[in-house]
Amino acid sequence: MRPFFNRLFLVRCWRQNRVLxxxxxxxxxTAIYGHRTGxxxxxxxxxxxxxxxxxxxxxxxxxxxxxxxxxxxxHTLDEPRRMMIFSTLGAYxxxxxxxxxxxxxxxxxAVVAKHPFIKPISGRAWCQPEDYAGYLPxxxxxxxxxLHEDVHSLQVSLLSIHxxxxxxxxxxxxxxxxxxxxTGTK
Amino acid sequence: xxxxxxxxADFDYTYWLxxxxxxxxxxxxxxxxxxxxDAVLGLSTLACWLTRARQRWLVMxxxxxxxxxxxxxxxxxxHHNVTMIGIMVLPYAFLARGEKAFGLGWDGFRxxxxxAYADAFVNKAFLGRNIFFLPNGSxxxxxxxxxxxxxxxxxxxxxxxxxxxTHPVLAYAGFLSMVLLQGLMVVGFFTKKWxxxxxxxxxxxxxINWIFVDVLFYELLILNLTLLPLKERGAGQPLQHAADxxxxxxxxxxxxxxxxxxxxxxxxxxxxxx
Numbered sequence: 234m235r236p237f238f239n240r241l242f243l244v245r246c247w248r249q250n251r252v253l254x255x256x257x258x259x260x261x262x263t264a265i266y267g268h269r270t271g272x273x274x275x276x277x278x279x280x281x282x283x284x285x286x287x288x289x290x291x292x293x294x295x296x297x298x299x300x301x302x303x304x305x306x307x308h309t310l311d312e313p314r315r316m317m318i319f320s321t322l323g324a325y326x327x328x329x330x331x332x333x334x335x336x337x338x339x340x341x342x343a344v345v346a347k348h349p350f351i352k353p354i355s356g357r358a359w360c361q362p363e364d365y366a367g368y369l370p371x372x373x374x375x376x377x378x379x380l381h382e383d384v385h386s387l388q389v390s391l392l393s394i395h396x397x398x399x400x401x402x403x404x405x406x407x408x409x410x411x412x413x414x415x416t417g418t419k
Numbered sequence: 420x421x422x423x424x425x426x427x428a429d430f431d432y433t434y435w436l437x438x439x440x441x442x443x444x445x446x447x448x449x450x451x452x453x454x455x456x457d458a459v460l461g462l463s464t465l466a467c468w469l470t471r472a473r474q475r476w477l478v479m480x481x482x483x484x485x486x487x488x489x490x491x492x493x494x495x496x497x498h499h500n501v502t503m504i505g506i507m508v509l510p511y512a513f514l515a516r517g518e519k520a521f522g523l524g525w526d527g528f529r530x531x532x533x534x535a536y537a538d539a540f541v542n543k544a545f546l547g548r549n550i551f552f553l554p555n556g557s558x559x560x561x562x563x564x565x566x567x568x569x570x571x572x573x574x575x576x577x578x579x580x581x582x583x584x585t586h587p588v589l590a591y592a593g594f595l596s597m598v599l600l601q602g603l604m605v606v607g608f609f610t611k612k613w614x615x616x617x618x619x620x621x622x623x624x625x626x627i628n629w630i631f632v633d634v635l636f637y638e639l640l641i642l643n644l645t646l647l648p649l650k651e652r653g654a655g656q657p658l659q660h661a662a663d664x665x666x667x668x669x670x671x672x673x674x675x676x677x678x679x680x681x682x683x684x685x686x687x688x689x690x691x692x693x
Contacts, residue, residue: 242530250523257527264538268546275433275490276508276531278501280539283632284547287562288554294566307567308576312635316496317420324425324497337428344430357428357438364424374421394565400557400584402565 272344291395295322296407298388299376314379318372322389325368326410328360335359369413387413422448423495431499437490447491460484472513482510504535505641522649529614529645533607536621540602550598556590557583563632576630583631593631600624607646618646 238244246254263277273279297304297318306315327336338359345355369387377384389411394402426443428434437443446456463481472478489507493499512528515521549555561584568577583590600620606613621643625636 242526245523246527250520253520253524253527260531264534271430273429273431273433275431275499276504278504278535278538279542280501280535281542281547282501282539283559284539284542284549286547286549286552286555287558288552289558289562292562292565296566303570305570307570308629308633310635313492313496316498316500317423320496320498321423321425324427328425341428341430351432351435354432354435354439358435359428360425364426367424371421371424375423378421392566392569394569396561396565400554400561400587401581402561402568404569 289396291393292402293391293393295319295326295410296390296392297322298386298390299380299384300382300386301388304376317375318379321368322372324360325365325372326389326391328365329411333362333365335361369411373413373415383415385415387411420447420453420491420495422450422453425497426494427497427499428494429499434490434494434499437487437494442487443491443494446487447495456484456487460488467510467513475514475516478510478513482514485510500638501535502636502638505532505639509641509644525645525649528642529611530608532621532642532645533604533617535639535642536601536604536624537608540598540605543598544602550595553591554587556592556594557587559594559632560584560590563634567633580631593627597624597627614646614648618643 243254243257246257260277263274264279267273267277267279271279304318306318309315328334330336341355341358345352373384373387376387388409391408391410393405393408395405397403426438428438446452459480463477463484466474466477467481470477486507489503493503508531509528512521512524515524543550560580564577564580567574568580571577583593601624603620604617607617621640625640629635629637
């Protein structure tokens with residue numbers, strides 16, 4: 234029993250490096266706190282992605298047309314760039330649906346009301362309306378850099394689909410949402 | 420990033436602190452600030468390579484820069500990509516003074532690597548309990564590949580996805596295998612002898628994920644380095660394979676043996692002899 238105890242990481246840390254011991258204990262504590270409350274403290278992450286139970290029947294996706302052609306970034310090795318485009322686009326759409334404001338704002342305020350000790354760091358935890366106003370011009374600039382070509386038009390639409398009896402996707406409607414025309418592009 | 424505007428702090432206090440600090444206002448939203456940050460990140464990392472991380476202040480600058488880089492990317496890509504976490508934390512291992520402290524810290528990051536996959540397993544098996552839900556196999560394929568399948572009806576990948584979606588039991592078997600692969604990383608908490616095999620689990624896991632759900636998590640593989648054998652050279656001793664030792668248990672015993680005898684006199688057997 235004693236050799237096993239001596240081999241434990243925390244025991245070795247306690248004996249050899251107290252700073253590392255306290256960092257490790259802090260990490261374990263914050264990981265438990267994050268799992269219990271849903272409020273994480275990086276780097277003590279809660280690796281909960283793809284752990285839900287779903288059986289989706291209907292779905293919708295944002296489509297982006299750049300210079301009148303669909304942006305096709307499937308199975309790219311350039312995941313970071315894809316995230317910068319489509320993930321931010323999703324955030325923009327959620328903001329538009331919430332009336333040009335960050336839908337997280339009321340949720341953060343509700344959490345802060347329950348835990349006032351976090352109020353000092355919560356002041357900038359959501360986007361401002363002016364951030365949304367400048368988003369499409371930024372996306373155009375970013376795409377120009379990412380695609381290495383001039384971008385003169387963007388069209389964002391919402392593709393609605395359903396899954397048939399075999400669970401295969403079937404397109405239903407495409408609803409235009411936002412457009413952006415670049416002026417002065419050569 | 421071209422001075423991005425939208426960000427996501429989510430419900431993560433670290434990201435709230437990052438936004439509250441004002442760092443983004445200077446080093447993300449202004450071109451000059453962004454150039455300065457890129458230069459500090461690149462040069463400090465290069466300097467660490469050139470000096471073999473002997474200058475601790477350089478290591479500290481580089482480590483903090485990588486943490487800020489991860490926070491910035493995750494904030495302004497509006498998604499907290501857990502795949503960035505390796506590069507955000509691993510550089511701090513090189514702050515250790517001496518080989519022994521480094522070994523202990525490196526061990527800590529090895530546990531962190533195992534934790535990442537083991538926690539994902541626990542979430543699926545015990546908290547979310549979705550490994551007991553048969554439709555989940557085809558669910559993750561269809562919701563992640565729907566647009567690809569509609570845009571590329573003749574592609575061989577579409578054919579493969581269609582086959583798995585229409586055979587939900589096989590899709591579930593695949594999903595279950597993936598979850599169990601993550602669960603195997605729990606072994607790493609108890610022994611290092613299997614590290615040479617555990618090393619390949621994340622590679623296999625992320626490759627299959629990329630093919631089936633189009634999620635590329637290869638950046639997380641930097642934590643895999645902690646599963647490679649760490650060779651140490653003691654004074655006048657040959658190189659030793661880490662996996663041949665008990666998990667640093669040998670060093671502990673050595674430490675105990677080197678302690679002053681007074682410590683041992685407290686041992687009941689020693690007292691009995693006395």
